[in-house]
Amino acid sequence: MSRVIGVFSGKGGVGKTTTAVNLGVALTKLGKSVILIDSNVNTPNVSLHLGMNFTPFTIQDIMENVPYISQAMYIHESGLRVIPADFSLKDRHVDISELKNHVHKLAGDADYIIMDCAPGLGTDARAAIEACSEYLIVTNPELPAVADAYKAYKAIKIINGKVLGLVVNKVNNDNYELQSGEIEDFFNEKIIGIVPEDRNVRASIQNRMPVVMHKPNSKAAKAYRKLAMHIEGAKEKTFSDILLDFLSFDRKKMNKGTAL
Numbered sequence: 001m002s003r004v005i006g007v008f009s010g011k012g013g014v015g016k017t018t019t020a021v022n023l024g025v026a027l028t029k030l031g032k033s034v035i036l037i038d039s040n041v042n043t044p045n046v047s048l049h050l051g052m053n054f055t056p057f058t059i060q061d062i063m064e065n066v067p068y069i070s071q072a073m074y075i076h077e078s079g080l081r082v083i084p085a086d087f088s089l090k091d092r093h094v095d096i097s098e099l100k101n102h103v104h105k106l107a108g109d110a111d112y113i114i115m116d117c118a119p120g121l122g123t124d125a126r127a128a129i130e131a132c133s134e135y136l137i138v139t140n141p142e143l144p145a146v147a148d149a150y151k152a153y154k155a156i157k158i159i160n161g162k163v164l165g166l167v168v169n170k171v172n173n174d175n176y177e178l179q180s181g182e183i184e185d186f187f188n189e190k191i192i193g194i195v196p197e198d199r200n201v202r203a204s205i206q207n208r209m210p211v212v213m214h215k216p217n218s219k220a221a222k223a224y225r226k227l228a229m230h231i232e233g234a235k236e237k238t239f240s241d242i243l244l245d246f247l248s249f250d251r252k253k254m255n256k257g258t259a260l
């Protein structure tokens with residue numbers, strides 16, 4: 001069964017798409033098969049973040065008349081599979097209340113289905129809540145973002161949704177920011193990702209590439225990889241892990257040598 005993880009926020013512009021795209025690519029780089037769906041049909045951005053220009057079918061077509069969701073699936077150069085939304089300037093808002101049924105058809109086709117969701121708590125965000133089985137709440141370390149994220153959180157908890165944790169994005173560590181402990185206390189949930197405000201994120205969007213690919217050694221890229229590893233239950237290798245790997249590899253080689 002695929003894990004269907006929705007990226008929600010309440011407030012717009014806090015970093016949902018940036019998180020969804022980088023998490024998708026980071027999980028792909030961990031060897032997982034991942035499908036990223038853009039369910040933000042009013043103001044879609046996934047294609048822009050990934051530099052995917054030519055996508056004849058999109059999630060809007062699936063909702064309107066194209067029968068198989070896989071017909072709107074494209075493979076990004078990272079290996080991530082993407083179901084984009086039409087970001088053309090013509091009004092392509094469609095009813096996505098059937099999203100859940102379409103997503104179910106993909107169950108088992110990937111380790112992860114990551115869904116980039118609409119801000120707010122309108123019908124699109126609610127349809128996405130229904131379609132997902134696990135939830136990430138993205139916020140910034142400031143009161144309006146946290147207050148709006150809390151509303152999204154409550155809408156998820158009311159259906160007994162499994163919240164994986166909070167992602168605090170655009171962290172500067174200045175005096176005016178809410179502290180991690182304050183945010184965790186407010187939600188009574190754990191922060192599982194802290195992503196610094198990093199100009200490399202804007203540079204990567206300008207280059208139409210996720211920061212984990214464009215600037216893999218940047219602080220933001222490291223934070224997104226750490227989030228992916230947390231979700232996957234993987235552990236970043238320490239220096240001693242690497243040394244042990246090296247020694248055991250060497251020992252295996254030696255053992256092989258004696259056996260022969």
Ligand SMILES: Nc1ncnc2c1ncn2[C@@H]1O[C@H](COP(=O)(O)OP(=O)(O)OP(=O)(O)O)[C@@H](O)[C@H]1O
Nearest residue numbers: 012013014015016017018119170196197198201202
């Ligand atoms: N960690 C970061 N450091 C610096 N800038 C960032 C970071 N994360 C996101 N941004 C900037 O914030 C902008 C908004 O991010 P993003 O599009 O991911 O937000 P969103 O929550 O998906 O917005 P919307 O609600 O409109 O869908 C991006 O254009 C990017 O430039």
Ligand SMILES: [Mg+2]
Nearest residue numbers: 016017040045
């Ligand atoms: Mg977005």
